[in-house]
Amino acid sequence: MDYLTNRLQCVYYKGYASFTELITCGVPQGSILGPFLLSLYINDLSTTSRLIKYILFADDTNIFLSHKSLDHLIEIMNSELIIIADWFKANRLSLNLEKTNFIILSSLRKSLSPSNPFISMKYP
Secondary structure, three states, X not given: OOOOOOEEEOOEEOOEEOOOEEEOOOOOXXXXXXXXXXXXXXXXXXXXXXXXXXXXXXXXXXXXXXXXXHHHHHHHHHHHXXXXXXXXXXXXXXXXXXHOOOOOOOOOOOOOOOOOOOOOOOOO
């Protein structure tokens, strides 16, 4: 039997089970190979941008971008997030927006007064 094909999945909750469905994509969970296969699956995410620095650890990803101008930083980040969202879509992954956050760091010597301090977290 092939480890990655013909896998079934169902959910148990409070003594009830959902219908069993065939898994057509993704990384098998609950095995010793799961974290390794996930790493292989998402490893090329860090190649989507030359501007962003990535830190990937299991299913947690951090991205970093810096610029002297906050307005330009936000503009560049929004452009790069579109590229990342396209990568997620092409790889049949979803981004949990409830667990997605951003932070803007600045030195005390610089005043933060962007014209539009908004980073788009829209996901197609």
